[in-house]
Amino acid sequence: MPRRSKRNHRDERPTITVYADASLEGFGFWSPEVKRGFYGDLPDETLSDDINFMEYYAVVNAISWASKRLNPGEHLRVYTDSKNTVDKFNGGRAGSEYDGLAGAVGNLVDEARILISVKHIPRSENTIADRLSRGNPDLDYIRNLKPDLEIYRYNVSRQ
Numbered sequence: 001m002p003r004r005s006k007r008n009h010r011d012e013r014p015t016i017t018v019y020a021d022a023s024l025e026g027f028g029f030w031s032p033e034v035k036r037g038f039y040g041d042l043p044d045e046t047l048s049d050d051i052n053f054m055e056y057y058a059v060v061n062a063i064s065w066a067s068k069r070l071n072p073g074e075h076l077r078v079y080t081d082s083k084n085t086v087d088k089f090n091g092g093r094a095g096s097e098y099d100g101l102a103g104a105v106g107n108l109v110d111e112a113r114i115l116i117s118v119k120h121i122p123r124s125e126n127t128i129a130d131r132l133s134r135g136n137p138d139l140d141y142i143r144n145l146k147p148d149l150e151i152y153r154y155n156v157s158r159q
Contacts, residue, residue: 014077014117015070020062021081021129024051027058028132029078030149034069037142039132040154053097055082058133059089059118060101061156064108072113081123081130089118 020029022042030037040061042054059078066076080086088094094102109116123130131142132151139151 013075015074016066017077017079018062018066019079019121019126019129020055020058021126021133022051022054022058023130023133023135024054025135026133026137027054027061027154028129028134028137029058029062029065029154030128030132030146030151031066035148035150037128037132037146037149037151038065038154039134039137039151040156041135043156052082052084055080055085056088056094056098056101058129059085060105061154063105063116065154067108067112067114070112070114073115075115075117078116078118079121079126080118081121081126083120086118086120089116 016031016033018029018031021027026039026041028037028039038061042057059080059082062078063076066078070076088098088102105116128142128145128149131137131145137151142149142151
């Protein structure tokens, strides 16, 4: 699991907030502060029916993107509607299939010297990330919800 600072940062005001979600078709995330949203494909090696892994993968990609936009010591908060993913990031047990992603997050956090927290929100409050996670997201619908949001396809290999 990601390494954490000894400082209690879970209740601190974050520098950047990101909302993340996944579906059986893809993943998506967006940041209200940066006014950007992303949607992407799931990796080929993912089990097509393991939504918990996909939700975790969405949060990892959100952290990867945001870690490049923060200065050392700044705080990233990621919201997800997956309690399973929140538990894994907050000290819960994850299976060996998560080892590679967990190690990557730990390295990102250590290299960027940032603080992260992952919190749960109800699905009803994660509408934009949910829509972005669809294989062919309805961009007009999303733009009606958030007109100032710039939306891009997220290419994992280039991040």
